[in-house]
Amino acid sequence: MIHRIMRSVVCALALLAALQAHAQQYPAKVITIIVPFAAGGPSDTIARLTAQTMGTALKATMIVENVPGAGGTIGAARLTQAKPDGYTLFIHHIGHATAPALYRKLSYDAMRDFDPVGLINDGAMTFVARKDFPAKDLKELLAYVAANKDKVNMANAGVGSASHLCGMLFMSAIKTDLTTIPYKGTGPAMNDLLGGQVDFMCDQTTNTTSHIKAGKVKVYGVTTAKRIGSMPEVPTMSEAGLPNFTVTVWHALYAPKGTPKAIVDQLSKALQEALKDPTLKQRFADLGSEPVAQDRATPEALRVQLKSEIDKWGPIIKAAGVFAD
Ligand code: MLT
Numbered sequence: 001m002i003h004r005i006m007r008s009v010v011c012a013l014a015l016l017a018a019l020q021a022h023a024q025q026y027p028a029k030v031i032t033i034i035v036p037f038a039a040g041g042p043s044d045t046i047a048r049l050t051a052q053t054m055g056t057a058l059k060a061t062m063i064v065e066n067v068p069g070a071g072g073t074i075g076a077a078r079l080t081q082a083k084p085d086g087y088t089l090f091i092h093h094i095g096h097a098t099a100p101a102l103y104r105k106l107s108y109d110a111m112r113d114f115d116p117v118g119l120i121n122d123g124a125m126t127f128v129a130r131k132d133f134p135a136k137d138l139k140e141l142l143a144y145v146a147a148n149k150d151k152v153n154m155a156n157a158g159v160g161s162a163s164h165l166c167g168m169l170f171m172s173a174i175k176t177d178l179t180t181i182p183y184k185g186t187g188p189a190m191n192d193l194l195g196g197q198v199d200f201m202c203d204q205t206t207n208t209t210s211h212i213k214a215g216k217v218k219v220y221g222v223t224t225a226k227r228i229g230s231m232p233e234v235p236t237m238s239e240a241g242l243p244n245f246t247v248t249v250w251h252a253l254y255a256p257k258g259t260p261k262a263i264v265d266q267l268s269k270a271l272q273e274a275l276k277d278p279t280l281k282q283r284f285a286d287l288g289s290e291p292v293a294q295d296r297a298t299p300e301a302l303r304v305q306l307k308s309e310i311d312k313w314g315p316i317i318k319a320a321g322v323f324a325d
Helices: 002-025 042-058 070-080 095-102 138-147 162-174 186-194 205-213 261-276 278-286 299-320
Strands: 031-035 062-066 088-092 114-130 153-156 179-182 200-204 217-222 248-256 289-291
Touching (some): 031 070, 042 261, 042 278, 070 248, 114 186, 114 205, 114 299, 186 200
Parallel strands (some): 031 062, 153 179, 153 200
Antiparallel strands (some): 114 200
């Protein structure tokens, strides 16, 4: 009996030593960050900016792999199939919290199957249209949409994307269902908006700011409670005519469930260091976004935020009767 106990203690200690050795060597190779939307969109932009600066802090190469589709749930499922060794990570946004209510047959549990590393940023969205859309402000747009509801269309990045969520809130605010056109990300959607193939969309400032400033798309409002410093001339949606229309998009970093705590803590510290970097802060600010405070770039803060957002959006989505599957 004693021998059996001794043997299992020795095995446990050996396993612990191996895990600690692995953590001590980490990172020893390239780290891949899965982004669940197409290249060129806001999530991709946030991921690439974060990867660049985090990689410096970790003294490692961090690359982005775009795994788009189904509003971000295909990329999320891919992460849950990865080894929990710290070399495959995942960046997603508020869509990770809305997916459990929108997708009734998810192959994963949004809380249980992911080890939170930390929050990254809070970002505004903008309501934008093709540059020749016949409305000079939101009030005119609402009137035009009411008179032409079967003729206009709205782009999004698939059910569960931030653009879909914002579009869903827009349609419930105007009590009108519109034709929506899903893309694998708002990178490709923006190409069609710039080309006039689609009428309007709600998209993150990380993707719209440069086109707004260049006059290539029309902007009708920002979805934050207050105007944003990068575009102070743009009214909030509330000011422009849709009271209490607020959506902010938070991005966060996750590891697969079961990643050694020492590695998760090392990643969280590198994330916190990256978010203090002046160049990254300026790039985020130029794009109308801002890094979260240091105490939110932690596993515990993300766990709390994810749980509260899942609990918040579940009833809203169910009441709207929107399902993806
Ligand atoms: C979305 O949720 O709309 C996505 O963030 C768009 C994208 O990143 O391509």
